[in-house]
Amino acid sequence: MSEDTKVQAELRTSFGKGFARRLRAAGKIPAVIYGHGTEPVHVALPGHQVSLIIRRANAVLELQIEGKGDQLTLVKDVQKDPVHQIIEHIDLLVVKKGEKVTIDIPVVLVGESASGTIANLDATTLSIEAEATHIPENLEVSIEGLEDGAHITAADVVLPKGSTLLSDPEVLVVAISVPSSGTAADDEADAAAEAEAAAE
Missing domain, CATH: 2.170.120.20 (Ribosomal protein L25, C-terminal domain)
Known part of the structure:
Protein backbone atom coordinates (compact mmCIF):
# COMPACT_ATOMS: atom_id res chain seq x y z
CA MET A 1 0.00 0.00 0.00
CA SER A 2 1.29 3.46 -0.79
CA GLU A 3 1.67 6.19 1.80
CA ASP A 4 -0.98 8.38 0.16
CA THR A 5 -3.74 5.87 1.02
CA LYS A 6 -2.98 5.95 4.76
CA VAL A 7 -5.72 7.93 6.48
CA GLN A 8 -6.13 8.98 10.10
CA ALA A 9 -9.69 8.16 11.20
CA GLU A 10 -11.46 9.38 14.31
CA LEU A 11 -14.05 7.21 16.05
CA ARG A 12 -17.56 8.69 16.10
CA THR A 13 -19.93 8.24 18.99
CA SER A 14 -22.50 10.89 18.01
CA PHE A 15 -24.89 10.45 15.09
CA GLY A 16 -27.73 12.21 13.32
CA LYS A 17 -27.98 14.77 10.54
CA GLY A 18 -27.05 17.69 12.76
CA PHE A 19 -23.83 16.06 13.94
CA ALA A 20 -22.95 14.96 10.39
CA ARG A 21 -23.48 18.55 9.20
CA ARG A 22 -21.13 19.86 11.88
CA LEU A 23 -18.53 17.26 10.89
CA ARG A 24 -18.68 18.32 7.23
CA ALA A 25 -18.46 21.98 8.26
CA ALA A 26 -15.21 21.07 10.06
CA GLY A 27 -13.83 19.54 6.85
CA LYS A 28 -14.49 15.92 7.80
CA ILE A 29 -16.53 13.15 6.19
CA PRO A 30 -18.74 10.75 8.18
CA ALA A 31 -18.12 7.09 7.26
CA VAL A 32 -19.07 3.61 8.40
CA ILE A 33 -16.85 0.50 8.26
CA TYR A 34 -18.50 -2.92 7.99
CA GLY A 35 -17.85 -6.49 6.83
CA HIS A 36 -16.18 -9.76 7.89
CA GLY A 37 -18.88 -10.26 10.53
CA THR A 38 -17.71 -7.27 12.55
CA GLU A 39 -19.94 -4.68 14.18
CA PRO A 40 -20.18 -1.49 12.08
CA VAL A 41 -17.63 1.13 13.17
CA HIS A 42 -18.51 4.80 12.69
CA VAL A 43 -15.62 7.14 11.93
CA ALA A 44 -14.83 10.64 10.70
CA LEU A 45 -12.30 11.00 7.86
CA PRO A 46 -10.21 14.02 6.76
CA GLY A 47 -12.28 15.51 3.95
CA HIS A 48 -9.67 16.94 1.58
CA GLN A 49 -7.31 13.93 1.65
CA VAL A 50 -10.09 11.38 1.19
CA SER A 51 -11.76 13.40 -1.59
CA LEU A 52 -8.52 13.21 -3.59
CA ILE A 53 -8.05 9.47 -3.00
CA ILE A 54 -11.59 8.44 -3.96
CA ARG A 55 -11.39 10.15 -7.34
CA ARG A 56 -9.96 6.78 -8.37
CA ALA A 57 -12.53 4.05 -8.81
CA ASN A 58 -12.48 1.30 -6.17
CA ALA A 59 -10.08 3.16 -3.88
CA VAL A 60 -8.58 1.27 -0.95
CA LEU A 61 -7.95 3.20 2.28
CA GLU A 62 -5.54 2.06 4.98
CA LEU A 63 -7.23 3.57 8.01
CA GLN A 64 -5.31 4.31 11.18
CA ILE A 65 -8.11 4.33 13.75
CA GLU A 66 -7.49 5.81 17.16
CA GLY A 67 -7.47 3.08 19.77
CA LYS A 68 -8.22 0.30 17.27
CA GLY A 69 -5.08 0.07 15.11
CA ASP A 70 -4.90 -0.15 11.31
CA GLN A 71 -7.76 -1.35 9.14
CA LEU A 72 -7.70 -1.97 5.37
CA THR A 73 -10.96 -0.90 3.70
CA LEU A 74 -12.44 -0.71 0.20
CA VAL A 75 -14.66 2.26 -0.73
CA LYS A 76 -18.04 0.68 -1.59
CA ASP A 77 -20.37 3.67 -1.75
CA VAL A 78 -19.99 7.43 -1.80
CA GLN A 79 -23.09 9.53 -1.14
CA LYS A 80 -22.94 13.07 -2.50
CA ASP A 81 -25.23 16.06 -2.27
CA PRO A 82 -26.86 16.09 -5.74
CA VAL A 83 -26.69 19.88 -6.01
CA HIS A 84 -23.40 20.87 -4.40
CA GLN A 85 -21.58 17.54 -5.02
CA ILE A 86 -20.30 17.60 -1.43
CA ILE A 87 -19.49 14.13 -0.06
CA GLU A 88 -22.08 13.42 2.63
CA HIS A 89 -21.15 9.87 3.66
CA ILE A 90 -18.88 6.98 2.70
CA ASP A 91 -19.44 3.23 3.17
CA LEU A 92 -16.22 1.25 3.66
CA LEU A 93 -15.88 -2.52 3.42
CA VAL A 94 -13.32 -4.33 5.61
CA VAL A 95 -10.80 -6.23 3.47
CA LYS A 96 -7.74 -8.33 4.29
CA LYS A 97 -4.40 -8.25 2.47
CA GLY A 98 -4.41 -11.00 -0.15
CA GLU A 99 -8.21 -11.26 -0.07
CA LYS A 100 -9.99 -11.16 -3.44
CA VAL A 178 -18.00 4.30 -40.11
CA PRO A 179 -20.44 7.06 -39.12
CA SER A 180 -23.37 7.44 -41.51
CA SER A 181 -23.39 11.21 -41.86
CA GLY A 182 -25.74 11.24 -44.84
CA THR A 183 -24.08 14.33 -46.29
CA ALA A 184 -23.14 12.69 -49.60
CA ALA A 185 -26.68 11.44 -50.12
CA ASP A 186 -28.05 14.84 -49.17
CA ASP A 187 -25.73 16.51 -51.68
CA GLU A 188 -26.90 14.15 -54.43
CA ALA A 189 -30.54 14.84 -53.57
CA ASP A 190 -29.92 18.58 -53.67
CA ALA A 191 -28.16 18.28 -57.04
CA ALA A 192 -31.05 16.23 -58.46
CA ALA A 193 -33.58 18.78 -57.19
CA GLU A 194 -31.61 21.61 -58.80
CA ALA A 195 -31.42 19.69 -62.10
CA GLU A 196 -35.19 19.15 -62.07
CA ALA A 197 -35.81 22.83 -61.36
CA ALA A 198 -33.51 23.83 -64.24
CA ALA A 199 -35.26 21.41 -66.62
CA GLU A 200 -38.61 22.98 -65.80
Missing part, protein backbone atom coordinates in the same frame (compact mmCIF):
# COMPACT_ATOMS: atom_id res chain seq x y z
CA VAL A 101 -12.93 -8.82 -3.98
CA THR A 102 -15.48 -8.38 -6.75
CA ILE A 103 -15.44 -4.92 -8.34
CA ASP A 104 -16.52 -3.10 -11.50
CA ILE A 105 -13.54 -1.50 -13.29
CA PRO A 106 -13.90 1.37 -15.81
CA VAL A 107 -12.86 0.63 -19.41
CA VAL A 108 -10.55 3.19 -21.06
CA LEU A 109 -9.88 3.28 -24.81
CA VAL A 110 -6.28 3.80 -25.94
CA GLY A 111 -5.10 4.82 -29.41
CA GLU A 112 -7.00 5.80 -32.57
CA SER A 113 -9.06 3.57 -34.84
CA ALA A 114 -8.57 3.73 -38.64
CA SER A 115 -9.19 7.05 -40.37
CA GLY A 116 -12.86 7.77 -40.95
CA THR A 117 -14.07 5.33 -38.29
CA ILE A 118 -15.45 5.86 -34.80
CA ALA A 119 -15.21 3.65 -31.72
CA ASN A 120 -18.45 2.91 -29.90
CA LEU A 121 -17.85 1.98 -26.25
CA ASP A 122 -20.65 -0.44 -25.40
CA ALA A 123 -19.41 -1.62 -21.98
CA THR A 124 -18.08 1.24 -19.84
CA THR A 125 -17.13 -1.14 -16.98
CA LEU A 126 -16.26 -4.81 -16.60
CA SER A 127 -16.74 -6.89 -13.47
CA ILE A 128 -13.60 -8.66 -12.26
CA GLU A 129 -12.24 -10.40 -9.19
CA ALA A 130 -8.92 -8.98 -7.97
CA GLU A 131 -6.80 -8.81 -4.84
CA ALA A 132 -8.01 -5.98 -2.61
CA THR A 133 -4.54 -4.42 -2.55
CA HIS A 134 -4.00 -4.76 -6.33
CA ILE A 135 -7.19 -3.33 -7.80
CA PRO A 136 -6.49 -1.74 -11.21
CA GLU A 137 -7.60 1.87 -11.66
CA ASN A 138 -8.97 1.02 -15.12
CA LEU A 139 -8.77 -1.54 -17.93
CA GLU A 140 -7.05 -0.21 -21.04
CA VAL A 141 -8.34 -1.42 -24.41
CA SER A 142 -6.26 -0.57 -27.49
CA ILE A 143 -8.21 0.36 -30.62
CA GLU A 144 -5.10 1.51 -32.52
CA GLY A 145 -5.61 1.09 -36.29
CA LEU A 146 -8.79 -1.01 -36.01
CA GLU A 147 -10.89 -1.00 -39.18
CA ASP A 148 -14.64 -0.72 -39.75
CA GLY A 149 -16.44 -3.81 -38.43
CA ALA A 150 -13.82 -4.69 -35.83
CA HIS A 151 -15.12 -5.49 -32.36
CA ILE A 152 -13.63 -6.32 -28.99
CA THR A 153 -15.40 -8.51 -26.43
CA ALA A 154 -14.76 -8.83 -22.70
CA ALA A 155 -12.74 -12.00 -23.37
CA ASP A 156 -10.30 -9.96 -25.51
CA VAL A 157 -9.50 -7.48 -22.73
CA VAL A 158 -6.12 -8.03 -21.07
CA LEU A 159 -6.57 -8.23 -17.28
CA PRO A 160 -3.91 -7.46 -14.66
CA LYS A 161 -2.04 -10.46 -13.26
CA GLY A 162 -4.06 -12.24 -10.59
CA SER A 163 -7.41 -10.86 -11.80
CA THR A 164 -10.31 -12.95 -13.10
CA LEU A 165 -13.06 -11.80 -15.48
CA LEU A 166 -16.56 -12.15 -14.01
CA SER A 167 -18.49 -10.37 -16.78
CA ASP A 168 -19.83 -12.52 -19.64
CA PRO A 169 -16.83 -13.09 -21.98
CA GLU A 170 -19.12 -12.48 -24.97
CA VAL A 171 -20.12 -8.98 -23.82
CA LEU A 172 -19.34 -6.44 -26.56
CA VAL A 173 -16.94 -3.82 -25.22
CA VAL A 174 -16.03 -1.81 -28.33
CA ALA A 175 -17.31 -1.78 -31.92
CA ILE A 176 -15.60 0.13 -34.74
CA SER A 177 -17.82 1.61 -37.44
Whole structure:
Protein backbone atom coordinates (compact mmCIF):
# COMPACT_ATOMS: atom_id res chain seq x y z
CA MET A 1 0.00 0.00 0.00
CA SER A 2 1.29 3.46 -0.79
CA GLU A 3 1.67 6.19 1.80
CA ASP A 4 -0.98 8.38 0.16
CA THR A 5 -3.74 5.87 1.02
CA LYS A 6 -2.98 5.95 4.76
CA VAL A 7 -5.72 7.93 6.48
CA GLN A 8 -6.13 8.98 10.10
CA ALA A 9 -9.69 8.16 11.20
CA GLU A 10 -11.46 9.38 14.31
CA LEU A 11 -14.05 7.21 16.05
CA ARG A 12 -17.56 8.69 16.10
CA THR A 13 -19.93 8.24 18.99
CA SER A 14 -22.50 10.89 18.01
CA PHE A 15 -24.89 10.45 15.09
CA GLY A 16 -27.73 12.21 13.32
CA LYS A 17 -27.98 14.77 10.54
CA GLY A 18 -27.05 17.69 12.76
CA PHE A 19 -23.83 16.06 13.94
CA ALA A 20 -22.95 14.96 10.39
CA ARG A 21 -23.48 18.55 9.20
CA ARG A 22 -21.13 19.86 11.88
CA LEU A 23 -18.53 17.26 10.89
CA ARG A 24 -18.68 18.32 7.23
CA ALA A 25 -18.46 21.98 8.26
CA ALA A 26 -15.21 21.07 10.06
CA GLY A 27 -13.83 19.54 6.85
CA LYS A 28 -14.49 15.92 7.80
CA ILE A 29 -16.53 13.15 6.19
CA PRO A 30 -18.74 10.75 8.18
CA ALA A 31 -18.12 7.09 7.26
CA VAL A 32 -19.07 3.61 8.40
CA ILE A 33 -16.85 0.50 8.26
CA TYR A 34 -18.50 -2.92 7.99
CA GLY A 35 -17.85 -6.49 6.83
CA HIS A 36 -16.18 -9.76 7.89
CA GLY A 37 -18.88 -10.26 10.53
CA THR A 38 -17.71 -7.27 12.55
CA GLU A 39 -19.94 -4.68 14.18
CA PRO A 40 -20.18 -1.49 12.08
CA VAL A 41 -17.63 1.13 13.17
CA HIS A 42 -18.51 4.80 12.69
CA VAL A 43 -15.62 7.14 11.93
CA ALA A 44 -14.83 10.64 10.70
CA LEU A 45 -12.30 11.00 7.86
CA PRO A 46 -10.21 14.02 6.76
CA GLY A 47 -12.28 15.51 3.95
CA HIS A 48 -9.67 16.94 1.58
CA GLN A 49 -7.31 13.93 1.65
CA VAL A 50 -10.09 11.38 1.19
CA SER A 51 -11.76 13.40 -1.59
CA LEU A 52 -8.52 13.21 -3.59
CA ILE A 53 -8.05 9.47 -3.00
CA ILE A 54 -11.59 8.44 -3.96
CA ARG A 55 -11.39 10.15 -7.34
CA ARG A 56 -9.96 6.78 -8.37
CA ALA A 57 -12.53 4.05 -8.81
CA ASN A 58 -12.48 1.30 -6.17
CA ALA A 59 -10.08 3.16 -3.88
CA VAL A 60 -8.58 1.27 -0.95
CA LEU A 61 -7.95 3.20 2.28
CA GLU A 62 -5.54 2.06 4.98
CA LEU A 63 -7.23 3.57 8.01
CA GLN A 64 -5.31 4.31 11.18
CA ILE A 65 -8.11 4.33 13.75
CA GLU A 66 -7.49 5.81 17.16
CA GLY A 67 -7.47 3.08 19.77
CA LYS A 68 -8.22 0.30 17.27
CA GLY A 69 -5.08 0.07 15.11
CA ASP A 70 -4.90 -0.15 11.31
CA GLN A 71 -7.76 -1.35 9.14
CA LEU A 72 -7.70 -1.97 5.37
CA THR A 73 -10.96 -0.90 3.70
CA LEU A 74 -12.44 -0.71 0.20
CA VAL A 75 -14.66 2.26 -0.73
CA LYS A 76 -18.04 0.68 -1.59
CA ASP A 77 -20.37 3.67 -1.75
CA VAL A 78 -19.99 7.43 -1.80
CA GLN A 79 -23.09 9.53 -1.14
CA LYS A 80 -22.94 13.07 -2.50
CA ASP A 81 -25.23 16.06 -2.27
CA PRO A 82 -26.86 16.09 -5.74
CA VAL A 83 -26.69 19.88 -6.01
CA HIS A 84 -23.40 20.87 -4.40
CA GLN A 85 -21.58 17.54 -5.02
CA ILE A 86 -20.30 17.60 -1.43
CA ILE A 87 -19.49 14.13 -0.06
CA GLU A 88 -22.08 13.42 2.63
CA HIS A 89 -21.15 9.87 3.66
CA ILE A 90 -18.88 6.98 2.70
CA ASP A 91 -19.44 3.23 3.17
CA LEU A 92 -16.22 1.25 3.66
CA LEU A 93 -15.88 -2.52 3.42
CA VAL A 94 -13.32 -4.33 5.61
CA VAL A 95 -10.80 -6.23 3.47
CA LYS A 96 -7.74 -8.33 4.29
CA LYS A 97 -4.40 -8.25 2.47
CA GLY A 98 -4.41 -11.00 -0.15
CA GLU A 99 -8.21 -11.26 -0.07
CA LYS A 100 -9.99 -11.16 -3.44
CA VAL A 101 -12.93 -8.82 -3.98
CA THR A 102 -15.48 -8.38 -6.75
CA ILE A 103 -15.44 -4.92 -8.34
CA ASP A 104 -16.52 -3.10 -11.50
CA ILE A 105 -13.54 -1.50 -13.29
CA PRO A 106 -13.90 1.37 -15.81
CA VAL A 107 -12.86 0.63 -19.41
CA VAL A 108 -10.55 3.19 -21.06
CA LEU A 109 -9.88 3.28 -24.81
CA VAL A 110 -6.28 3.80 -25.94
CA GLY A 111 -5.10 4.82 -29.41
CA GLU A 112 -7.00 5.80 -32.57
CA SER A 113 -9.06 3.57 -34.84
CA ALA A 114 -8.57 3.73 -38.64
CA SER A 115 -9.19 7.05 -40.37
CA GLY A 116 -12.86 7.77 -40.95
CA THR A 117 -14.07 5.33 -38.29
CA ILE A 118 -15.45 5.86 -34.80
CA ALA A 119 -15.21 3.65 -31.72
CA ASN A 120 -18.45 2.91 -29.90
CA LEU A 121 -17.85 1.98 -26.25
CA ASP A 122 -20.65 -0.44 -25.40
CA ALA A 123 -19.41 -1.62 -21.98
CA THR A 124 -18.08 1.24 -19.84
CA THR A 125 -17.13 -1.14 -16.98
CA LEU A 126 -16.26 -4.81 -16.60
CA SER A 127 -16.74 -6.89 -13.47
CA ILE A 128 -13.60 -8.66 -12.26
CA GLU A 129 -12.24 -10.40 -9.19
CA ALA A 130 -8.92 -8.98 -7.97
CA GLU A 131 -6.80 -8.81 -4.84
CA ALA A 132 -8.01 -5.98 -2.61
CA THR A 133 -4.54 -4.42 -2.55
CA HIS A 134 -4.00 -4.76 -6.33
CA ILE A 135 -7.19 -3.33 -7.80
CA PRO A 136 -6.49 -1.74 -11.21
CA GLU A 137 -7.60 1.87 -11.66
CA ASN A 138 -8.97 1.02 -15.12
CA LEU A 139 -8.77 -1.54 -17.93
CA GLU A 140 -7.05 -0.21 -21.04
CA VAL A 141 -8.34 -1.42 -24.41
CA SER A 142 -6.26 -0.57 -27.49
CA ILE A 143 -8.21 0.36 -30.62
CA GLU A 144 -5.10 1.51 -32.52
CA GLY A 145 -5.61 1.09 -36.29
CA LEU A 146 -8.79 -1.01 -36.01
CA GLU A 147 -10.89 -1.00 -39.18
CA ASP A 148 -14.64 -0.72 -39.75
CA GLY A 149 -16.44 -3.81 -38.43
CA ALA A 150 -13.82 -4.69 -35.83
CA HIS A 151 -15.12 -5.49 -32.36
CA ILE A 152 -13.63 -6.32 -28.99
CA THR A 153 -15.40 -8.51 -26.43
CA ALA A 154 -14.76 -8.83 -22.70
CA ALA A 155 -12.74 -12.00 -23.37
CA ASP A 156 -10.30 -9.96 -25.51
CA VAL A 157 -9.50 -7.48 -22.73
CA VAL A 158 -6.12 -8.03 -21.07
CA LEU A 159 -6.57 -8.23 -17.28
CA PRO A 160 -3.91 -7.46 -14.66
CA LYS A 161 -2.04 -10.46 -13.26
CA GLY A 162 -4.06 -12.24 -10.59
CA SER A 163 -7.41 -10.86 -11.80
CA THR A 164 -10.31 -12.95 -13.10
CA LEU A 165 -13.06 -11.80 -15.48
CA LEU A 166 -16.56 -12.15 -14.01
CA SER A 167 -18.49 -10.37 -16.78
CA ASP A 168 -19.83 -12.52 -19.64
CA PRO A 169 -16.83 -13.09 -21.98
CA GLU A 170 -19.12 -12.48 -24.97
CA VAL A 171 -20.12 -8.98 -23.82
CA LEU A 172 -19.34 -6.44 -26.56
CA VAL A 173 -16.94 -3.82 -25.22
CA VAL A 174 -16.03 -1.81 -28.33
CA ALA A 175 -17.31 -1.78 -31.92
CA ILE A 176 -15.60 0.13 -34.74
CA SER A 177 -17.82 1.61 -37.44
CA VAL A 178 -18.00 4.30 -40.11
CA PRO A 179 -20.44 7.06 -39.12
CA SER A 180 -23.37 7.44 -41.51
CA SER A 181 -23.39 11.21 -41.86
CA GLY A 182 -25.74 11.24 -44.84
CA THR A 183 -24.08 14.33 -46.29
CA ALA A 184 -23.14 12.69 -49.60
CA ALA A 185 -26.68 11.44 -50.12
CA ASP A 186 -28.05 14.84 -49.17
CA ASP A 187 -25.73 16.51 -51.68
CA GLU A 188 -26.90 14.15 -54.43
CA ALA A 189 -30.54 14.84 -53.57
CA ASP A 190 -29.92 18.58 -53.67
CA ALA A 191 -28.16 18.28 -57.04
CA ALA A 192 -31.05 16.23 -58.46
CA ALA A 193 -33.58 18.78 -57.19
CA GLU A 194 -31.61 21.61 -58.80
CA ALA A 195 -31.42 19.69 -62.10
CA GLU A 196 -35.19 19.15 -62.07
CA ALA A 197 -35.81 22.83 -61.36
CA ALA A 198 -33.51 23.83 -64.24
CA ALA A 199 -35.26 21.41 -66.62
CA GLU A 200 -38.61 22.98 -65.80
